[in-house]
Amino acid sequence: MRTATHQFKLGNIPVAVSMKDIKNVHLSVHPPEGRVSVSAPLGMAKDTIRVFVISKLGWIKRQQAKLRQQEREAPREFINRESHYFNGERYLLRVVPLAPSQGAAHVQLKHKTMELHIRPDASMESRATVVSEWYRQQLKLAVPSIIAKYQKMMKVEVAEFGIKKMKTKWGTCNPNAKRLWLNLELAKKPPECLEYIVVHEMTHLLEPSHNDRFVALMDKFMPKWRFHKDELNRLPVRHESWGY
Incomplete structure (x- = not known):
């Protein structure tokens, strides 16, 4: 272009x-x-x-x-009893020391606790990476069923999707490649907000701009999309030194 x-x-x-x-x-x-x-x-x-x-x-x-x-999250240090979010729910972090013989670092949810199993000497950056990759995998598990549901409804095809950290957008769509990119932060938000963003980006396969036709298509495919958009905009966003 x-x-x-x-x-x-x-x-x-x-x-x-x-x-x-x-x-x-x-x-x-x-x-x-x-x-x-x-x-x-x-x-x-x-x-x-x-x-x-x-x-x-x-x-x-x-x-x-x-x-x-809009409220900002406090910087995360990945220490015990720190608040973390998944699917719109709050969890308290519990750092579980992991011996070398116990395999790779990983995250596990137990009731309202997010357990981070990791080597005791792991840096804050290493802890952040493990949690981020867990979030990425959760999105990769959740998104395909949303895409499958709306492909039938919209009569469109998504060739592929990816997850990455994005500073200014919740998602993007390349209509020519039929590719969606989704913000890693969506793993922290309620499932309805994730679904709204996926539908928003898929609608760009039918209408690249945000014109009246786009709005009409969103109304058709997801009548409550405005509610989910407002909810997403009300929730705290990640603490970060945003740049452009």
Whole structure:
């Protein structure tokens, strides 16, 4: 896809503009601080784009205010009795010393406890890696059934999906490759929120932009999607030094 970029300011709000081979203008406000970006059709006049953004200024400021008020998780140290989340439920971490003869480090849920079985001398980074990989595997187990359910309903095909850490999005879709990428953090959220993001990205296989047709398709395939979107936006997000 051909692209060209430029930037302008509305008062103290920087707006990044990407000119692409698309039909419609798409405006986004990104976490955590409300960075504003616009995707516009190639050849659209800069003044036209500016007027469009000005017309959405009230909406932009409301979205920025929501993002800045969203609760942040405290930094995790992966120590005993620290809170961790899975499927929207809170678990207390229990670090279980693992002898060399007991196999590889792993995570196990027991009632409301998340047991991290790991060598006693493991660093915080090693502990974080084991937990992250466990989250990744849980998503890899959960996502295929969601995709299978909605492929039949939507009459589309997902060629593959992947899980990765993403700083500004819950998911992405490449319609040409029929590939979905999902944010690793979704493992911590309620299953309905994960399902909403999968459906959102799959809908992009039918409609690449967030236009009226996209909204109508979401209403058709997941009538309560707005509720799940609001729930996801209310939940605490990972503590991180976000960058772009």
